[in-house]
Amino acid sequence: GENVEQHPSTLSVQEGDSAVIKCTYSDSASNYFPWYKQELGKGPQLIIDIRSNVGEKKDQRIAVTLNKTAKHFSLHITETQPEDSAVYFCAVPFLNTGTASKLTFGTGTRLQVTL
Amino acid sequence: DTGVSQDPRHKITKRGQNVTFRCDPISEHNRLYWYRQTLGQGPEFLTYFQNEAQLEKSRLLSDRFSAERPKGSFSTLEIQRTEQGDSAMYLCASSRDRVFGNTIYFGEGSWLTVV
Numbered sequence: 001g002e003n004v005e006q007h008p009s010t011l012s013v014q015e016g017d018s019a020v021i022k023c024t025y026s027d028s029a030s031n032y033f034p035w036y037k038q039e040l041g042k043g044p045q046l047i048i049d050i051r052s053n054v055g056e057k058k059d060q061r062i063a064v065t066l067n068k069t070a071k072h073f074s075l076h077i078t079e080t081q082p083e084d085s086a087v088y089f090c091a092v093p094f095l096n097t098g099t100a101s102k103l104t105f106g107t108g109t110r111l112q113v114t115l
Numbered sequence: 116d117t118g119v120s121q122d123p124r125h126k127i128t129k130r131g132q133n134v135t136f137r138c139d140p141i142s143e144h145n146r147l148y149w150y151r152q153t154l155g156q157g158p159e160f161l162t163y164f165q166n167e168a169q170l171e172k173s174r175l176l177s178d179r180f181s182a183e184r185p186k187g188s189f190s191t192l193e194i195q196r197t198e199q200g201d202s203a204m205y206l207c208a209s210s211r212d213r214v215f216g217n218t219i220y221f222g223e224g225s226w227l228t229v230v
Contacts, residue, residue, distance in 0.1 A: 105157030
């Protein structure tokens, strides 16, 4: 099946610093790469996604970069704020069964933004 | 767009009892998914519907689990003869079909504790 590795598993940054989380995947046919933020006791919330026809996408303080050749994509959060503290998951669609929408998730990164 | 709605949010049940969760997807989303998430892990795919048709089931979905989407709108996930290992958060998600992109939106989840 699809293998998705996510690093680091925990990340602590000071408020105002940047945070970067990286995911690598195995299925070269994957063409859609979302990132989800999950707060305690809540469901995953989509924060940004990218499709394989672009290399970077930005939305205010959040950006995602994609390197299809190397099969990895990264989440970048700039000017971090305490409310950014959460668990972040990358996900990749599992395409080799033909189900383009079934997502395989990474193991998650717990981001802690300290004052 | 009211988001994906799940009910109940929390359920505590005794081992051996049956439980049922309901999901109402975002209106006009014809795809509906069930995922399971245990503490410290990312969500894992269970099953997915395109309209009322259940198109794929994970090997995680044992015979004690059954999901339905009778009219292509809301869905139910029933777990029969619950076991302690079934304790998890059950997440419902929905999306439009691939023509419109496969962005998947999650609900807040239904927590199940089997005692």
